[in-house]
Amino acid sequence: MKKNIYIVLFGLLLSMGIASCDNNSDLLFDETAAQRKAGANKAYDTALKSSEQGWLFQYFPEENQKYGGYNYVVKFAANGEVTVWYEGMADLTKPETSMYDVISYGGPVLTFNTYNSLMHKFANPSASEYLGKGGDYEFLIISNENDVITLKGIKTSNVLRMTKMKEAAEVYLVKINTISNLFKGSSLEATINKSKVALSLNDHRMVFSYTENKEAKSEKAAFIPTPTGISFYEPLTILGVTVQELSFNVETNQLVSANNEIIIDIIKAPVDLTSARWTCDTDVAADRSVAVRTAWIEAYVANGKTYGEILETTFSLGIGAKGIGFYTKSNKYATDYHLNFGGVLGHPDYLNLTKKEGGFNWKWYTHLMPLLNIVTDNTPYSVEMDNADNPTQVKMTSVANPDVWFILRK
Amino acid sequence: MTKIKYWLLATVMLFVLGACSKDDEPDPDFSVINMGNGEQNDFDKYLEKTFVDTYNIDFQYKMQDIESDMSYALVPASYENSIKMANLIKYLCLDAYEEVAPDGFLKKYFPKMFMMVGSAGYRNNGTFMLGTAEGGLKITLYMINSLDVTNVDRLYEFYFRTIFHEFSHILHQTKDYTTDFDKISAVDYVGGSWNDAWDAGESAAKGFISDYSSKETNEDFVELIAHYITNTPESWETKIAAAGETGRPIIEQKITIIKSYMKDVWDIDMNELREAIDSRAKKLDEQDLDNITIN
Numbered sequence: 001m002k003k004n005i006y007i008v009l010f011g012l013l014l015s016m017g018i019a020s021c022d023n024n025s026d027l028l029f030d031e032t033a034a035q036r037k038a039g040a041n042k043a044y045d046t047a048l049k050s051s052e053q054g055w056l057f058q059y060f061p062e063e064n065q066k067y068g069g070y071n072y073v074v075k076f077a078a079n080g081e082v083t084v085w086y087e088g089m090a091d092l093t094k095p096e097t098s099m100y101d102v103i104s105y106g107g108p109v110l111t112f113n114t115y116n117s118l119m120h121k122f123a124n125p126s127a128s129e130y131l132g133k134g135g136d137y138e139f140l141i142i143s144n145e146n147d148v149i150t151l152k153g154i155k156t157s158n159v160l161r162m163t164k165m166k167e168a169a170e171v172y173l174v175k176i177n178t179i180s181n182l183f184k185g186s187s188l189e190a191t192i193n194k195s196k197v198a199l200s201l202n203d204h205r206m207v208f209s210y211t212e213n214k215e216a217k218s219e220k221a222a223f224i225p226t227p228t229g230i231s232f233y234e235p236l237t238i239l240g241v242t243v244q245e246l247s248f249n250v251e252t253n254q255l256v257s258a259n260n261e262i263i264i265d266i267i268k269a270p271v272d273l274t275s276a277r278w279t280c281d282t283d284v285a286a287d288r289s290v291a292v293r294t295a296w297i298e299a300y301v302a303n304g305k306t307y308g309e310i311l312e313t314t315f316s317l318g319i320g321a322k323g324i325g326f327y328t329k330s331n332k333y334a335t336d337y338h339l340n341f342g343g344v345l346g347h348p349d350y351l352n353l354t355k356k357e358g359g360f361n362w363k364w365y366t367h368l369m370p371l372l373n374i375v376t377d378n379t380p381y382s383v384e385m386d387n388a389d390n391p392t393q394v395k396m397t398s399v400a401n402p403d404v405w406f407i408l409r410k
Numbered sequence: 411m412t413k414i415k416y417w418l419l420a421t422v423m424l425f426v427l428g429a430c431s432k433d434d435e436p437d438p439d440f441s442v443i444n445m446g447n448g449e450q451n452d453f454d455k456y457l458e459k460t461f462v463d464t465y466n467i468d469f470q471y472k473m474q475d476i477e478s479d480m481s482y483a484l485v486p487a488s489y490e491n492s493i494k495m496a497n498l499i500k501y502l503c504l505d506a507y508e509e510v511a512p513d514g515f516l517k518k519y520f521p522k523m524f525m526m527v528g529s530a531g532y533r534n535n536g537t538f539m540l541g542t543a544e545g546g547l548k549i550t551l552y553m554i555n556s557l558d559v560t561n562v563d564r565l566y567e568f569y570f571r572t573i574f575h576e577f578s579h580i581l582h583q584t585k586d587y588t589t590d591f592d593k594i595s596a597v598d599y600v601g602g603s604w605n606d607a608w609d610a611g612e613s614a615a616k617g618f619i620s621d622y623s624s625k626e627t628n629e630d631f632v633e634l635i636a637h638y639i640t641n642t643p644e645s646w647e648t649k650i651a652a653a654g655e656t657g658r659p660i661i662e663q664k665i666t667i668i669k670s671y672m673k674d675v676w677d678i679d680m681n682e683l684r685e686a687i688d689s690r691a692k693k694l695d696e697q698d699l700d701n702i703t704i705n
Binding site: 078079080098099101103105109111112113114115120123124125126127128130131132134137138154155 | 449451471472473474475476480482483484485486487488489491492528529530532533534536538555
């Protein structure tokens with residue numbers, strides 16, 4: 001028995017010996033896997049550097065694209081340097097240069113690997129936003145076809161596009177900003193298949209609220225401004241209409257789909273309160289009505305009772321608070337409530353202020369509600385400015401209740 | 411039967427000796443790990459010369475977020491501030507040790523990898539990490555983008571105490587200190603609850619130089635070193651005086667052990683080291699921290 005086992009073993013070894021180590025077998029590829037990876041990275045790197053005007057990078061941060069999309073132009077150069085332009089930058093003639101690389105990590109990955117305040121704007125964390133705005137700066141390269149590079153954010157898995165630029169970044173981004181500026185301090189109203197649809201705006205994301213088959217629905221749609229209008233992150237279907245691109249009609253101030261099935265009115269407010277910080281000091285009798293002061297006193301007393309804090313006489317509207325902001329004197333706490341700012345269709349001098357959501361620290365300060373309510377319950381306001389082009393003082397008077405008025409100063 | 415065994419053995423030997431020897435050897439000139447574009451800029455060349463060749467230290471300033479802790483949102487360090495930090499580490503730390511330590515000490519024992527991160531590592535409760543170390547080998551420094559080279563106290567607090575702390579771990583892990591040290595505060599260490607175990611000043615009164623010192627003996631040991639060498643004799647006196655009648659003698663007792671450990675085991679005089687660091691800190695504004703010229 002034992003002898004047989006040895007014979008079988010011997011036979012097995014012999015057969016292995018004959019079959020193994022065929023040095024004449026051809027390699028499937030001419031290079032090793034590592035060499036092929038390096039070659040692919042090099043090819044992508046060469047492609048990135050090949051565009052004289054750089055690449056348009058249509059960037060969507062955050063895994064649910066909740067801030068919408070933003071335009072970047074990125075120009076790659078030798079020594080691993082990349083120059084970055086961003087649609088929201090203060091001066092388009094001053095791009096910022098940092099470093100990039102194409103590395104292997106489960107595929108070719110484009111990484112912006114030294115800090116660039118523009119490129120890392122949505123990734124940069126802070127004490128109040130510990131995950132930043134969920135932006136990527138490492139991207140898996142999926143394909144490069146017909147001057148379009150398709151990428152996938154490593155953290156968000158958002159699928160993004162880079163398109164070869166055919167004009168200078170500064171020229172292109174001016175066109176983008178014309179579109180972006182339409183939304184500042186504006187409200188929107190949609191008509192889809194001739195039905196009115198409520199529409200609100202958070203940064204570059206629209207929220208459509210409508211009823212379909214007696215069911216209340218809400219559709220969030222991240223978009224990015226283009227030179228001619230906007231483009232949604234993915235095709236959007238509402239009330240049976242599917243659309244991905246909307247064009248801006250300058251004459252009607254509308255965004256429209258190709259066959260006019262979707263029309264969005266952009267209702268400009270008489271003044272854009274969202275781009276600066278405006279304040280009203282309720283201590284100054286000439287700057288507010290008695291009703292506003294009474295609401296402030298109510299909030300002041302409630303705050304004193306709750307925390308023993310002294311509420312500042314001043315509240316703010318606009319940038320920073322993203323709505324209305326309140327402050328306390330004794331230990332400098334701040335809280336805010338986010339608001340929608342917009343216009344009123346057919347009334348170019350009316351401004352609309354509506355509640356969006358509680359902001360920074362609001363859950364601790366709900367007792368300030370009387371002061372918030374008097375501002376939002378009496379909307380819309382008729383607006384008087386000291387200077388229409390560059391206002392520094394704005395008087396807001398409630399259309400429905402003229403006893404409610406206050407003056408904002410920049 | 412035995413014959414068959416020999417046959418088997420001989421056949422196996424043949425396979426082993428003859429098998430697959432050709433063309434299958436790895437090519438040492440070709441890395442499969444580092445797959446970057448391989449282009450070296452001036453700073454890379456400077457680091458190669460100043461850190462790699464001299465101390466065998468890998469100074470990583472190009473972030474690979476993929477490799478970092480994904481529960482934190484981190485951004486890369488800026489190129490400009492990474493240069494400043496590299497020069498600061500050389501000036502305030504490496505050169506200071508070089509002045510007082512035996513030849514070859516740094517190359518042999520100093521942490522081998524530094525990683526620069528631009529932002530702080532924020533947690534969801536508003537707190538953030540100052541620095542981390544993995545196995546005494548890799549030190550990660552955060553907040554490089556808010557580096558302020560004019561504020562020495564901030565430099566110590568945010569960056570250098572972390573470096574000195576981690577380096578000291580390597581030293582005691584290489585050659586341990588006397589167990590006499592462990593006994594001094596044996597009953598007062600609080601372990602993982604160091605963060606919320608103490609009100610202001612309480613840990614000092616128990617003989618700990620920082621709240622973190624109270625975690626366990628090794629942390630106590632290295633915290634003391636890091637604090638001692640980043641204080642002037644005057645500010646150290648103020649610090650231990652604040653520990654009061656009970657805390658002060660405990661801290662002094664521990665420092666005495668540390669000083670003789672550093673002298674006997676590593677031939678480093680702690681007062682000389684402190685003096686070397688302090689005199690360098692005082693001349694910090696005379697340094698060109700943007701310089702990446704290779705001498």
